[in-house]
Every structure is written in structure tokens, then in C-alpha cells.
Amino acid sequence: MPLAEKRILLVISGGIAAYKSLDLIRRLRERGAEVRPVMTAGAQQFVTPLAVGALSSGHVYTDLFSREDEQDVGHIRLARDCDLIVVAPATADLMAKMANGLADDLASTVLLATDRPVLVAPAMNPKMWAHAATRRNVETLRNDDITFIGPNAGEMAESGEAGFGRMAEPLEIVAAVEALLDGGAKPLAGRTAVVTSGPTHEPIDPVRYIANRSSGRQGHAIAAALARLGADVTLVSGPVTIPDPKGVKVIHVEQAAEMLDAVLARLPADIAVMVAAVADWRVATLNTEKIKKQPGEGPPPLMLTENPDILKTVGHSDKRPTVVVGFAAETQDVESNGRVKLQKKGADLIVANDVSPETGIMGGTRNSVKLITAEGIEAWPDLSKEDVADRLAGWIATRLT
Structure with a gap:
């Protein structure tokens, strides 16, 4: 028995x-x-x-x-x-x-x-x-x-x-x-995972930066949930104010290029969950001194260049993890934009959500997501970000068995 x-x-x-x-x-x-x-x-x-x-x-x-x-x-x-x-x-x-x-x-x-x-x-x-x-x-x-x-x-x-x-x-x-x-049977025991979380800060000068709004709550919760299922998890986190999750190795970075380097250094891995709200652009030339307002002059032009696409890089890497999950934070056409992202990024799953200001998702404690795969779309009800993390970790575990 x-x-x-x-x-x-x-x-x-x-x-x-x-x-x-x-x-x-x-x-x-x-x-x-x-x-x-x-x-x-x-x-x-x-x-x-x-x-x-x-x-x-x-x-x-x-x-x-x-x-x-x-x-x-x-x-x-x-x-x-x-x-x-x-x-x-x-x-x-x-x-x-x-x-x-x-x-x-x-x-x-x-x-x-x-x-x-x-x-x-x-x-x-x-x-x-x-x-x-x-x-x-x-x-x-x-x-x-x-x-x-x-x-x-x-x-x-x-x-x-x-x-x-x-x-x-x-x-x-x-x-x-x-x-x-049963020794705390863990379905992800022996598996390795890399998770990104939080925003990136792309400096304009020593004082100002370009960023996306992100608390890191969802990414940190996913890293913790994967660890609870036995995975060896590395969390690559942008600047956040929440504590590091227990049982997880954390690498703190500021910029998208640093985040990409940290992620690639952890490959090969079994699981990649790219949750971070990475800034799409950075300034082409960093100002080493604070940009000062000049009397009578308008704002200085900002020449931008595109940041590396971390999810796409991982999804098409020759060291591609077995399961690649990306997040799509949208304010319109959530499902159609998620489908496009699934195909372009080389992911197995896109977790898409509506982050319009009225939803309170960005920086909040709850989330309402749709799981988009090649097989179809599954809508989850409004959940805490911890519950989303637990369910997603279970989905990943099932995918690997």
C-alpha cells in the first residue's frame, strides 16, 4: 500500500x-x-x-x-x-x-x-x-x-x-x-529552466532611461513554481523592488543586452520562460553626461536602435530548450497578435494578456491570460499571479512527460 x-x-x-x-x-x-x-x-x-x-x-x-x-x-x-x-x-x-x-x-x-x-x-x-x-x-x-x-x-x-x-x-x-x-516527487526534477522577469532599463544618460512598466511579480512567481516542481531554475531579473524567490538562482541585470547574454549563458536548458518586459529600443549613442535643457531650444532628438529579441533568439537557437514559452503583453487584438508572435518567435506557447491600464495587470497581483499554441487557444479565468504560475508550471511539466 x-x-x-x-x-x-x-x-x-x-x-x-x-x-x-x-x-x-x-x-x-x-x-x-x-x-x-x-x-x-x-x-x-x-x-x-x-x-x-x-x-x-x-x-x-x-x-x-x-x-x-x-x-x-x-x-x-x-x-x-x-x-x-x-x-x-x-x-x-x-x-x-x-x-x-x-x-x-x-x-x-x-x-x-x-x-x-x-x-x-x-x-x-x-x-x-x-x-x-x-x-x-x-x-x-x-x-x-x-x-x-x-x-x-x-x-x-x-x-x-x-x-x-x-x-x-x-x-x-x-x-x-x-x-x-514519496520524497516530494517532483515532475521537473533533473530539469533545468531559465526564466526572465521584470523590465529592462535602457539608459539615455546617467539619469534617464527607457523602460516598460513591469513589477516582475509574474516572472518571479513562475520561477518559484518551477523550482517547487523540482527544476533547477535560473531567474534573470531586470530591476525590480520585490524579493528574490526562494530556491532559485538569480542573476540581476539592467539592460536587454545583459539579459540576453545571461540567458544564452544558461543554455542548453530544458525550459525557457521569457516573461520579462524587455524595452524594444535603446538609444543609439549613450550620453555620458546628463542632457541639459537649453533656453529657447526644443527637446533634443533621441536616435533609437532596436534591442535584441531575446525570445526569438532563444526560440531559434541551435541550443533551443525543449519547451519555450513567451509572453505577449497587448493592449489590442490580443489573440491575433499572440498567434503572430507564436509563429515568429519559435515558441511552443505564448501566454497573452491584455495590459491596458484599466486591467491593472501591469504592476498588479492578478492576471487574466490566454494560452496560445499551435493547437489552439485556452482562456484562463482571472487568477492571482501565483496561481497562473502554478498552472503554467504544471502545463510545462505535462509537456515534458
Whole structure:
């Protein structure tokens, strides 16, 4: 049995999806796992400790101040005496506690005291999942090496509500558990990837420069997502104000020519994801002194020359990676421009999006993309940039298997 003798601590928090935890216990146990349940007070409003205990065939832990369970500091024993902690469902409230190090009940105390891997299966209303506070907490937890499964899209318990927020199905969670306990099986283990991110700054003089608007959030998130799937990732980043992602080698550059050199130096590679908003032009001759305004004279002419096309260079290189992904930031004709770019650049996939000012995508935390391949176009719903990154990393992993 794949999970024979594995000890799973299952934290059940308060939400309607708690009923799925009953099936999850059954699925884990039929694969040989021992399941110890911890229930929050909210969880007990949806499923009873009696039902959970009957399926787990063991004690159900509910109280941080239980005289019986805490005689030997039980919350520490629970936190350490397991192979993996699964939080399913994980409410917005519990994730907020986890992200901020709060410990005011047994579940949050166990999660703060553990040194074991943690798998979180969020479940909440779509508006709660999309809220800026939840997105900040999710980003913090990801940076703390917490693994997520879901949420999925679909109908909510509330009438007329639909979107991302449904807890992953029990068998999906079981598969994630098996992957984490199988040495953290990584579909991209042994693969190399190079990712570009952020803008480039093309100097006009020592003070001024030409640039595109880009925060680097999407590229950095993709680099981190590929690393979580086991890839050896090099991120070539233009000037950004966000921190370097964990588990990724980062090369900082300023100009497009520097970015191209850094990318080519990492080839051959299995994966190239060119996300950076590279400035298309630079000045033909760099002014070594600040250009001064002259009384009675108009602005000086700027003679521009074209920057190297990094995506096209990589897509047609004799060291071309197996999977080449480019991004197309458009303000009109998103699909048609994306198709043209796919063909001209030699890419396997173009991730196209509308970056018109009203979308808030440039510099924002969310993205709405269309995947353009030779086979067709797939539109994804509005997602956080981290969720786009996770989905794209999964697409790449599938392409390589």
C-alpha cells in the first residue's frame, strides 16, 4: 500500500467543505495511512468528532487545554509525531493564523509547533479567496514552504455563487499526499529552466532611461513554481523592488543586452520562460553626461536602435530548450497578435494578456491570460499571479512527460 505506516495529522477547520474530510480519512486509511484528526471549534459545527473518530478509528483532538491530552504537552507531540500535516479544509481564518504565527487553539498551535511538511487545501467563498488579505497570506505561506492543493473552480454552497474556492477533491488531496511523502516527487526534477522577469532599463544618460512598466511579480512567481516542481531554475531579473524567490538562482541585470547574454549563458536548458518586459529600443549613442535643457531650444532628438529579441533568439537557437514559452503583453487584438508572435518567435506557447491600464495587470497581483499554441487557444479565468504560475508550471511539466 502506497501510504503504509505513514502517519498523517489531519487538521479540519470550520467550513461546509469539512464534510469532505470524512471521505478523505477513508481514502487515506484504505491506502494504509494512520490518520490522527484535529478539529477546530468551527469544524465541529459541520461534522461531529464522533463521525470523524469512527472513520479514523482513533482519538479526535479538539482542545488545546485538555487535561488528558496535555499531560505530556500533547500539542507538541502531535506536531512532531507525524510524517505530514494536512489541513483540509483550510479556511481563510486558519490560513491567516498560520501566516501570522498565531496560536490560540489546538490546530493553530500544532501548525506553529511543527517541523513536518504541511499540505493545505483551501476552501472558502471566491470573494474571500480573491481578497487581497488572503492573497498576501497565501504568498507568505508559499514563501514558508507550505504546499497548496487547490482550490478548484465550481459552484459554491451558497446559491448563485461560483468561482475559485471549492476544496480539492479527496482523491486529489491523496495524490498530493503521496507525492509529498514519496520524497516530494517532483515532475521537473533533473530539469533545468531559465526564466526572465521584470523590465529592462535602457539608459539615455546617467539619469534617464527607457523602460516598460513591469513589477516582475509574474516572472518571479513562475520561477518559484518551477523550482517547487523540482527544476533547477535560473531567474534573470531586470530591476525590480520585490524579493528574490526562494530556491532559485538569480542573476540581476539592467539592460536587454545583459539579459540576453545571461540567458544564452544558461543554455542548453530544458525550459525557457521569457516573461520579462524587455524595452524594444535603446538609444543609439549613450550620453555620458546628463542632457541639459537649453533656453529657447526644443527637446533634443533621441536616435533609437532596436534591442535584441531575446525570445526569438532563444526560440531559434541551435541550443533551443525543449519547451519555450513567451509572453505577449497587448493592449489590442490580443489573440491575433499572440498567434503572430507564436509563429515568429519559435515558441511552443505564448501566454497573452491584455495590459491596458484599466486591467491593472501591469504592476498588479492578478492576471487574466490566454494560452496560445499551435493547437489552439485556452482562456484562463482571472487568477492571482501565483496561481497562473502554478498552472503554467504544471502545463510545462505535462509537456515534458
